[in-house]
Every structure is written in C-alpha cells, then in structure tokens.
Amino acid sequence: SQKIEQNSEALNIQEGKTATLTCNYTNYSPAYLQWYRQDPGRGPVFLLLIRENEKEKRKERLKVTFDTTLKQSLFHITASQPADSATYLCALDRNSGYALNFGKGTSLLVTP
Amino acid sequence: DADVTQTPRNRITKTGKRIMLECSQTKGHDRMYWYRQDPGLGLRLIYYSFDVKDINKGEISDGYSVSRQAQAKFSLSLESAIPNQTALYFCATSRSLLGQETQYFGPGTRLLVL
Numbered sequence: 001s002q003k004i005e006q007n008s009e010a011l012n013i014q015e016g017k018t019a020t021l022t023c024n025y026t027n028y029s030p031a032y033l034q035w036y037r038q039d040p041g042r043g044p045v046f047l048l049l050i051r052e053n054e055k056e057k058r059k060e061r062l063k064v065t066f067d068t069t070l071k072q073s074l075f076h077i078t079a080s081q082p083a084d085s086a087t088y089l090c091a092l093d094r095n096s097g098y099a100l101n102f103g104k105g106t107s108l109l110v111t112p
Numbered sequence: 113d114a115d116v117t118q119t120p121r122n123r124i125t126k127t128g129k130r131i132m133l134e135c136s137q138t139k140g141h142d143r144m145y146w147y148r149q150d151p152g153l154g155l156r157l158i159y160y161s162f163d164v165k166d167i168n169k170g171e172i173s174d175g176y177s178v179s180r181q182a183q184a185k186f187s188l189s190l191e192s193a194i195p196n197q198t199a200l201y202f203c204a205t206s207r208s209l210l211g212q213e214t215q216y217f218g219p220g221t222r223l224l225v226l
Contacts, residue, residue: 104152
C-alpha cells in the first residue's frame, strides 16, 4: 500500500539556522508533491508544490527538492525564525485524481 | 471573510446521535473534501466530491455520509455517532485544473462524542 513517512520526532533548531524536513514515500509514483504548514488547532495552509519533472522549487526562504529515484522530498527553511514553529505536512496525489494523501507531519520548533 | 467556512466550530454530542457538519466555500472551486485528524494518525480522507454529481469514498468512510447540495456546499453526517469519531474535522476545496491542485482548508470542527 502507499505509504508516506515523515520524521515523527520534533525538530528543534536555533533561530537563524536552516531547518530540513524529510518526506519519504513508498509504493507511489506521484505526479507532484506538496508541502503544507499547520498551526495547532487550525487547518493546513499550502506552501509549495513540486512536480515529478522538477528537481527543486524555491519560494522566499523555503526550498523543496524532489528525488523520484530516492522517493524523497526535502523541505528547507533558511534563516529560520520562531514564527516558523509549526507542523509541516507533505502530501502526494493519490494517482486516481486530485485527492491527496498526507503524511503525519513533523513538528518544528525554532527557539530564539 | 474566510473562503472556506465550517459550522459548527465545536460540537459535543452523545453516542447514537445524528449530527451534521457543514462546509461552505466562496472560492468557486468544484472539488471538495472531508478529512479527519487524530493525534498520531495525521489527516485521513473521509469523502471527496469532484463535482455536484460525483461523490467518492475515501479511506475511512464507514460511519459517515455526505451530501453535496451545491457547488459551494458539502456536508458530512454521522448517522449514529460513536466515541471513536471524536476528532478534528476539516473541509477542503481545490480546482480541477492542472497546475492548481493545491487544497484550501477550512478552520476545522472539533467534535467530541461522549
């Protein structure tokens, strides 16, 4: 069955450093991969989408890579700030339409 | 005003009761989704609708039903609520247009079944 794995342990980093989050998947050939941010008690908010034929995507301090051979995506936040503290979810298309399958998310805590 | 709204935001009900969660959107999207989120289990898809006449089951549809009353409205019903349906429920929307597959989520409904 299709599986998405994100680090279950929280990532704690110091302000100003680069945070790197990992999303691995198995039994998938996704056409694209997305990253969302979720704050406690709130709905996820879309951040970035990367397609299977793209290696890297950037948006301000955010960078996403997509390696279809390794079946892995890396999500980077450079010059991290305490306001970046949240849970980050990766999501893949379900190969049968545009419904998404979400990973369980990784919690990021940026300390001053 | 929020593009995707959910009502109620919080609900406490008893086992065996029928309840309905409602979702409305002003984004003009044709696709709508219902998810539930539980600690440690992440977001799981309950039902999704690609247009008013197209309803599809997700991975955990048992015990739930939906109604797509209009393009802008998608309701989730629990016919006979049970305690393990206690969760945070999210509605989401998206466009059926290549390159615009991102989903937009509502604020969530926190449901407690006693």
